Amino acid sequence: MSDIHIDQEVLSSLQEVMEDEYLTLLDTFLNDSEIRLSQLHEATSPEALGLAAHSFKGSSSNMGAKVLAELCGRLEERVKSPPLNNIEDLINQIDNEYQAVRQLYAQERQRVLIG
Template sequence: MPYTPDEILDPEIVNELLEVGDAEFLQDLFETYIEDAHEKIQGMTQAMESGNAQQLGRLAHTFKGASGNIGAIELSKIAEKLQQMGYNDQLDGVEAVVNDLKELYKLVETTMQNKLQELR
Protein backbone atom coordinates (compact mmCIF):
# COMPACT_ATOMS: atom_id res chain seq x y z
CA MET A 1 0.00 0.00 0.00
CA PRO A 2 1.69 3.23 -1.10
CA TYR A 3 1.83 6.10 1.37
CA THR A 4 2.30 9.80 0.74
CA PRO A 5 5.21 11.50 2.53
CA ASP A 6 2.74 13.28 4.83
CA GLU A 7 1.19 9.93 5.78
CA ILE A 8 4.61 8.49 6.58
CA LEU A 9 5.57 11.34 8.92
CA ASP A 10 3.03 14.10 9.58
CA PRO A 11 4.82 17.44 8.97
CA GLU A 12 2.45 19.31 11.30
CA ILE A 13 3.45 17.13 14.24
CA VAL A 14 7.15 17.38 13.32
CA ASN A 15 6.83 21.19 13.16
CA GLU A 16 5.07 21.22 16.54
CA LEU A 17 7.96 19.21 17.98
CA LEU A 18 10.41 21.75 16.53
CA GLU A 19 8.42 24.56 18.14
CA VAL A 20 8.54 22.81 21.52
CA GLY A 21 12.28 22.22 21.24
CA ASP A 22 14.88 22.79 18.58
CA ALA A 23 16.66 20.71 15.96
CA GLU A 24 18.80 19.02 18.61
CA PHE A 25 15.68 18.14 20.61
CA LEU A 26 14.10 16.61 17.50
CA GLN A 27 17.28 14.69 16.73
CA ASP A 28 17.39 13.25 20.25
CA LEU A 29 13.70 12.37 20.07
CA PHE A 30 14.02 10.66 16.68
CA GLU A 31 17.17 8.76 17.67
CA THR A 32 15.55 7.52 20.89
CA TYR A 33 12.44 6.51 18.94
CA ILE A 34 14.51 4.57 16.37
CA GLU A 35 16.43 2.68 19.08
CA ASP A 36 13.22 1.86 20.93
CA ALA A 37 11.38 0.94 17.72
CA HIS A 38 13.96 -1.68 16.80
CA GLU A 39 13.53 -3.32 20.21
CA LYS A 40 9.73 -3.18 20.07
CA ILE A 41 9.54 -4.57 16.53
CA GLN A 42 11.91 -7.39 17.44
CA GLY A 43 9.83 -8.09 20.56
CA MET A 44 6.57 -8.10 18.58
CA THR A 45 8.09 -10.51 16.07
CA GLN A 46 9.23 -12.84 18.87
CA ALA A 47 5.84 -12.63 20.59
CA MET A 48 4.11 -13.48 17.33
CA GLU A 49 6.45 -16.41 16.63
CA SER A 50 5.99 -17.82 20.14
CA GLY A 51 2.22 -17.31 20.10
CA ASN A 52 2.27 -14.85 23.01
CA ALA A 53 -0.69 -12.69 21.99
CA GLN A 54 -0.81 -10.65 25.22
CA GLN A 55 2.87 -9.70 24.95
CA LEU A 56 2.30 -8.73 21.33
CA GLY A 57 -0.59 -6.52 22.44
CA ARG A 58 1.46 -4.81 25.16
CA LEU A 59 4.40 -4.09 22.87
CA ALA A 60 2.11 -2.87 20.10
CA HIS A 61 0.36 -0.56 22.58
CA THR A 62 3.66 1.08 23.56
CA PHE A 63 4.79 1.32 19.94
CA LYS A 64 1.45 2.84 18.93
CA GLY A 65 1.82 5.70 21.38
CA ALA A 66 5.45 6.42 20.56
CA SER A 67 4.73 6.38 16.83
CA GLY A 68 1.83 8.78 17.19
CA ASN A 69 3.92 11.14 19.31
CA ILE A 70 6.55 11.59 16.59
CA GLY A 71 4.01 11.95 13.78
CA ALA A 72 4.01 8.44 12.31
CA ILE A 73 0.22 8.29 12.32
CA GLU A 74 -0.28 5.47 9.81
CA LEU A 75 2.33 3.38 11.62
CA SER A 76 0.48 4.07 14.85
CA LYS A 77 -2.73 2.79 13.24
CA ILE A 78 -1.07 -0.48 12.22
CA ALA A 79 0.30 -0.85 15.75
CA GLU A 80 -3.20 -0.27 17.11
CA LYS A 81 -4.48 -3.09 14.92
CA LEU A 82 -1.75 -5.38 16.30
CA GLN A 83 -2.61 -4.26 19.83
CA GLN A 84 -6.24 -5.25 19.35
CA MET A 85 -5.30 -8.55 17.75
CA GLY A 86 -2.97 -9.33 20.64
CA TYR A 87 -5.39 -8.35 23.39
CA ASN A 88 -8.12 -10.39 21.68
CA ASP A 89 -5.84 -13.45 21.35
CA GLN A 90 -6.35 -13.25 17.60
CA LEU A 91 -3.12 -14.48 16.03
CA ASP A 92 -4.68 -15.50 12.69
CA GLY A 93 -3.40 -13.04 10.12
CA VAL A 94 -1.04 -11.33 12.55
CA GLU A 95 2.05 -12.15 10.47
CA ALA A 96 0.79 -10.06 7.54
CA VAL A 97 0.08 -7.12 9.85
CA VAL A 98 3.54 -7.38 11.47
CA ASN A 99 5.06 -7.41 7.99
CA ASP A 100 3.04 -4.30 7.05
CA LEU A 101 4.30 -2.62 10.21
CA LYS A 102 7.92 -3.50 9.40
CA GLU A 103 7.63 -2.20 5.84
CA LEU A 104 6.08 1.09 6.88
CA TYR A 105 8.57 1.46 9.73
CA LYS A 106 11.43 1.35 7.20
CA LEU A 107 9.81 4.28 5.36
CA VAL A 108 9.29 6.17 8.62
CA GLU A 109 12.92 5.68 9.67
CA THR A 110 14.21 6.83 6.27
CA THR A 111 11.93 9.88 6.37
CA MET A 112 13.13 10.71 9.89
CA GLN A 113 16.78 10.43 8.81
CA ASN A 114 16.09 12.69 5.83
CA LYS A 115 14.40 15.27 8.07
CA LEU A 116 17.39 15.26 10.40
CA GLN A 117 19.71 15.79 7.43
CA GLU A 118 17.63 18.82 6.40
CA LEU A 119 18.04 20.32 9.86
CA ARG A 120 21.82 19.96 9.96
Protein backbone atom coordinates in the same frame (compact mmCIF):
# COMPACT_ATOMS: atom_id res chain seq x y z
CA MET B 1 8.59 14.47 3.40
CA SER B 2 5.71 12.13 2.68
CA ASP B 3 2.47 13.26 4.28
CA ILE B 4 1.14 9.75 3.77
CA HIS B 5 3.41 8.36 6.48
CA ILE B 6 4.25 11.34 8.68
CA ASP B 7 2.15 14.14 10.12
CA GLN B 8 4.40 17.09 9.33
CA GLU B 9 2.59 19.36 11.80
CA VAL B 10 3.46 17.01 14.65
CA LEU B 11 7.14 17.04 13.65
CA SER B 12 7.15 20.83 13.34
CA SER B 13 5.63 21.15 16.80
CA LEU B 14 8.15 18.72 18.23
CA GLN B 15 11.00 20.65 16.64
CA GLU B 16 9.71 23.90 18.16
CA VAL B 17 9.32 22.40 21.62
CA MET B 18 12.49 20.30 21.64
CA GLU B 19 14.74 22.86 19.91
CA ASP B 20 18.34 21.58 20.20
CA GLU B 21 17.16 18.20 21.49
CA TYR B 22 15.03 17.50 18.39
CA LEU B 23 17.66 15.35 16.67
CA THR B 24 18.15 13.41 19.90
CA LEU B 25 14.39 12.83 19.98
CA LEU B 26 14.43 11.46 16.42
CA ASP B 27 17.38 9.18 17.25
CA THR B 28 15.74 7.98 20.46
CA PHE B 29 12.52 7.15 18.63
CA LEU B 30 14.40 5.17 15.98
CA ASN B 31 16.45 3.27 18.57
CA ASP B 32 13.36 2.52 20.67
CA SER B 33 11.46 1.46 17.56
CA GLU B 34 14.08 -1.16 16.74
CA ILE B 35 13.58 -2.61 20.23
CA ARG B 36 9.79 -2.50 19.88
CA LEU B 37 9.97 -4.30 16.52
CA SER B 38 12.07 -7.01 18.13
CA GLN B 39 9.47 -7.30 20.89
CA LEU B 40 6.74 -7.75 18.28
CA HIS B 41 8.69 -10.52 16.57
CA GLU B 42 9.75 -12.23 19.78
CA ALA B 43 6.41 -12.09 21.63
CA THR B 44 5.40 -15.51 22.87
CA SER B 45 1.87 -14.67 23.96
CA PRO B 46 -1.03 -12.53 22.72
CA GLU B 47 -0.60 -10.39 25.86
CA ALA B 48 3.08 -9.69 25.14
CA LEU B 49 2.25 -8.92 21.52
CA GLY B 50 -0.55 -6.59 22.59
CA LEU B 51 1.70 -4.74 25.04
CA ALA B 52 4.45 -4.31 22.46
CA ALA B 53 1.93 -3.09 19.88
CA HIS B 54 0.40 -0.68 22.41
CA SER B 55 3.71 0.94 23.35
CA PHE B 56 4.83 1.13 19.70
CA LYS B 57 1.48 2.71 18.80
CA GLY B 58 1.94 5.38 21.47
CA SER B 59 5.47 6.36 20.54
CA SER B 60 4.63 6.34 16.82
CA SER B 61 1.62 8.55 17.41
CA ASN B 62 3.66 10.98 19.53
CA MET B 63 6.22 11.22 16.73
CA GLY B 64 3.66 11.80 13.99
CA ALA B 65 4.11 8.39 12.35
CA LYS B 66 0.37 8.12 11.78
CA VAL B 67 0.20 5.03 9.55
CA LEU B 68 2.61 3.15 11.79
CA ALA B 69 0.52 4.08 14.84
CA GLU B 70 -2.65 2.96 13.07
CA LEU B 71 -1.14 -0.41 12.12
CA CYS B 72 0.08 -0.95 15.68
CA GLY B 73 -3.39 -0.07 16.94
CA ARG B 74 -4.86 -2.62 14.56
CA LEU B 75 -2.46 -5.25 15.86
CA GLU B 76 -3.26 -4.33 19.46
CA GLU B 77 -6.98 -4.87 18.76
CA ARG B 78 -6.39 -7.99 16.69
CA VAL B 79 -4.63 -9.88 19.48
CA LYS B 80 -7.74 -9.49 21.65
CA SER B 81 -9.66 -11.82 19.32
CA PRO B 82 -7.93 -15.19 18.94
CA PRO B 83 -7.17 -17.20 16.95
CA LEU B 84 -4.29 -15.15 15.65
CA ASN B 85 -4.37 -16.49 12.10
CA ASN B 86 -2.41 -14.38 9.60
CA ILE B 87 -1.08 -12.10 12.33
CA GLU B 88 2.31 -12.28 10.58
CA ASP B 89 0.86 -10.28 7.69
CA LEU B 90 0.05 -7.39 10.00
CA ILE B 91 3.47 -7.57 11.65
CA ASN B 92 5.06 -7.50 8.18
CA GLN B 93 3.02 -4.41 7.33
CA ILE B 94 4.32 -2.78 10.52
CA ASP B 95 7.89 -3.74 9.53
CA ASN B 96 7.46 -2.25 6.07
CA GLU B 97 5.87 0.93 7.36
CA TYR B 98 8.62 1.35 9.92
CA GLN B 99 11.24 1.07 7.17
CA ALA B 100 9.49 3.90 5.28
CA VAL B 101 9.26 6.00 8.46
CA ARG B 102 12.91 5.34 9.33
CA GLN B 103 13.94 6.59 5.90
CA LEU B 104 11.79 9.71 6.22
CA TYR B 105 13.22 10.51 9.66
CA ALA B 106 16.73 10.09 8.25
CA GLN B 107 15.80 12.69 5.62
CA GLU B 108 14.33 14.91 8.33
CA ARG B 109 17.56 14.59 10.30
CA GLN B 110 19.56 15.70 7.24
CA ARG B 111 17.20 18.61 6.64
CA VAL B 112 17.69 19.84 10.21
CA LEU B 113 21.47 19.37 10.14
CA ILE B 114 21.81 21.28 6.87
CA GLY B 115 19.17 23.75 8.07
